[in-house]
Structure formats: C-alpha cells, structure tokens
Amino acid sequence: MRTAAPIASCSFLVERYDLDATLSCGQAFNWEKQPDGTWTGTVSGRWVRLRSAPGSVAAETAGPVAEWAWLEHYLQARVDLAAVHASFPADEPMRAAVAGCPGLRLLRQEPWECLASFILSSTKQIVQIRRIVRLLCERYGAPAPVPSGEAPGFGFPGPSVLAGLAEADLRACQMGFRARYLRETALAVEADAGLLDRIALLPTPEARAALTAFPGVGPKIADCVLLFAYGRQDAFPLDVWMIRALGDLYFPKRRAPLDRLRRFAATHFGPNAGFAQQYIFHHARRLAGRADSGAAAPTPRTTP
DNA sequence: TACCAGGAGAGCG
DNA sequence: CGCTCTCATGGT
Numbered sequence: 001m002r003t004a005a006p007i008a009s010c011s012f013l014v015e016r017y018d019l020d021a022t023l024s025c026g027q028a029f030n031w032e033k034q035p036d037g038t039w040t041g042t043v044s045g046r047w048v049r050l051r052s053a054p055g056s057v058a059a060e061t062a063g064p065v066a067e068w069a070w071l072e073h074y075l076q077a078r079v080d081l082a083a084v085h086a087s088f089p090a091d092e093p094m095r096a097a098v099a100g101c102p103g104l105r106l107l108r109q110e111p112w113e114c115l116a117s118f119i120l121s122s123t124k125q126i127v128q129i130r131r132i133v134r135l136l137c138e139r140y141g142a143p144a145p146v147p148s149g150e151a152p153g154f155g156f157p158g159p160s161v162l163a164g165l166a167e168a169d170l171r172a173c174q175m176g177f178r179a180r181y182l183r184e185t186a187l188a189v190e191a192d193a194g195l196l197d198r199i200a201l202l203p204t205p206e207a208r209a210a211l212t213a214f215p216g217v218g219p220k221i222a223d224c225v226l227l228f229a230y231g232r233q234d235a236f237p238l239d240v241w242m243i244r245a246l247g248d249l250y251f252p253k254r255r256a257p258l259d260r261l262r263r264f265a266a267t268h269f270g271p272n273a274g275f276a277q278q279y280i281f282h283h284a285r286r287l288a289g290r291a292d293s294g295a296a297a298p299t300p301r302t303t304p
Numbered sequence: 305t306a307c308c309a310g311g312a313g314a315g316c317g
Numbered sequence: 318c319g320c321t322c323t324c325a326t327g328g329t
Contacts, residue, residue, distance in 0.1 A: 121309095124325095128328075217312080218313080
C-alpha cells in the first residue's frame with residue numbers, strides 16, 4: 001500500500017542558482033531529472049521535487065511541512081554567491097570557469113549519504129555512481145511519503161541497514177570491490193552512533209584523519225565528504241579531472257608533480273578554495289563534453 | 305575493442 | 318618512503 005500525502009510547496013528566493021548544474025555535476029547522486037525539467041530526489045529521507053525559476057527555486061514535498069530550513073540548508077540557498085566569486089583569484093582560468101556556469105552551487109549533504117556515495121565513486125564514472133546509488137535506494141532505502149500521483153521515492157539507506165546486508169547483496173547493486181569497503185564502513189559507523197556528528201566538530205585536518213580511517217576512504221574521498229557534507233571550504237578534492245585541469249590551466253609548460261599541485265591548490269584559491277574547485281571541475285568536464293547540462297561541445301583534449 | 309572511470313590499499317624494494 | 322598491481326564493472 002502506497003503512502004499518499006498532501007502536497008506542500010515553498011519557494012526559495014535566490015539570485016543565481018543553476019539547479020541543473022548543481023544537481024548533476026557529481027556532488028550528489030540521488031537526483032533525477034524529469035521530462036518536464038524538474039528534479040526529484042530525497043533529502044533527509046523526504047521526497048522533494050525542485051523546479052528552477054527566474055530568481056527562485058521552487059520546492060514541493062509531501063505535506064504537511066512545518067518549516068523548510070532543512071531544505072534551504074541542503075540547497076545552501078542563502079549563500080552569497082557574488083561574495084564567493086569575489087574571493088576567487090582573479091586569473092583567467094578561474095574567470096572562465098565561473099563565467100561558464102555562474103550559478104553553480106555547493107550542496108550541504110548528510111554526512112552518511114555523502115560518505116557512502118563517495119566510497120562508491122572510486123574509479124567509477126558519475127553516470128555509473130548514480131546508477132549504483134539508485135539501486136541501493138530502491139532496494140534498501142526507506143520509502144518516502146510522496147504526494148498522490150507521484151512515483152515512489154526512496155531515501156538513502158542508513159548505516160545500520162547497509163551493515164546488516166551481506167557483501168553479495170551490495171555487489172548485486174553493481175558496486176564491485178567497493179562492496180566490502182561500504183559494508184565495513186557501515187559497520188564502523190553503526191558501532192559508534194555519534195561518530196559522524198563528532199567529526200563535524202573537529203578541525204579540518206583531524207576530521208580528514210578521522211574520515212580516512214574508514215576503509216575505502218583515502219585523501220580524495222575524505223576531501224569530498226569534508227566539502228560536500230561538512231562544509232569545509234578549505235577541502236580541495238584532487239581527482240583525475242582536477243589533476244589534469246590544474247596541470248593544463250596553471251602549469252601548461254611542463255607536467256607539475258602531484259605534490260606541487262597539492263600545494264598550489266592549498267594556497268592559490270583563497271578562503272573558498274573548495275567552491276573554486278567545483279567550478280574548475282565542472283568547467284573541465286563540460287569542455288570535455290561530459291557534463292549533462294547545456295549543449296556539450298566535445299573538445300577532445302590531449303595532454304602529451 | 306581497448307581504454308578509462310570524481311581511488312584506495314596492499315605488497316614490494 | 319615511492320612505486321606498481323589489483324580490485325569489478327560499465328561507458329565511450
């Protein structure tokens with residue numbers, strides 16, 4: 001028997017918010033674009049539909065809803081984007097990345113969903129990560145109440161649910177060798193209920209160390225969780241795309257060693273370095289024709 | 305068909 | 318340390 005509920009709606013007034021780019025750029029994986037251009041997904045286990053409009057983002061969920069702070073926080077709708085842009089270095093690559101997608105935002109996700117999702121991300125393409133996450137949610141997530149007439153939605157399964165599964169069940173969600181990492185991390189989080197909340201209170205280096213202590217979590221995935229869930233703007237995920245992009249954009253003469261790129265990333269981009277990272281990441285992927293939003297211009301780049 | 309994917313960990317010298 | 322190999326599976 002399906003849960004049906006009245007519809008509740010809200011509109012967040014926000015100057016520039018590129019919903020398509022923000023929801024498809026590889027920071028969150030549980031959103032699906034509908035044929036009518038809206039996006040559906042779940043936030044903290046609640047079904048949500050988002051619609052972009054000039055000067056606002058409109059939201060619907062299953063009512064009744066007393067307040068919308070949870071969604072405003074998730075969307076980071078009150079962030080002063082102009083101030084963030086103003087804090088970026090005034091160099092040409094940064095300018096081009098912002099100009100290419102001026103409404104790109106950072107979400108503020110739940111730590112567990114973000115951590116688990118990025119454990120699944122290692123050497124996987126974004127489209128594939130989305131598929132794995134969708135399978136996980138459909139099979140093991142709690143059904144979220146939806147307004148009548150809407151397709152069922154499922155929240156991201158909590159650590160206790162995933163910890164209780166056999167590795168084979170996880171592998172059946174197409175995640176391959178990451179199944180053991182996800183299961184063992186779920187067991188660790190399940191065994192210490194306050195762990196992810198305590199990490200939120202730690203200084204970034206200690207928080208990073210706590211995250212890399214989980215199996216399957218190295219420096220890159222830890223930085224993703226620090227940036228996308230814990231709001232640490234000083235976290236700067238260095239993945240294969242960013243290593244290529246930073247090399248091409250800032251060290252075009254000869255290939256800079258990884259450690260050089262690390263130091264550059266930590267010093268060049270200012271107090272909102274993680275935000276800058278997302279612009280450069282998205283811009284590089286769009287130039288390569290990998291980003292969903294907008295007309296992709298396939299520009300095969302070769303780095304000899 | 306090859307090569308690659310928002311990496312991490314183990315095993316080596 | 319720093320390097321290489323392996324891991325599972327689908328996209329391009």
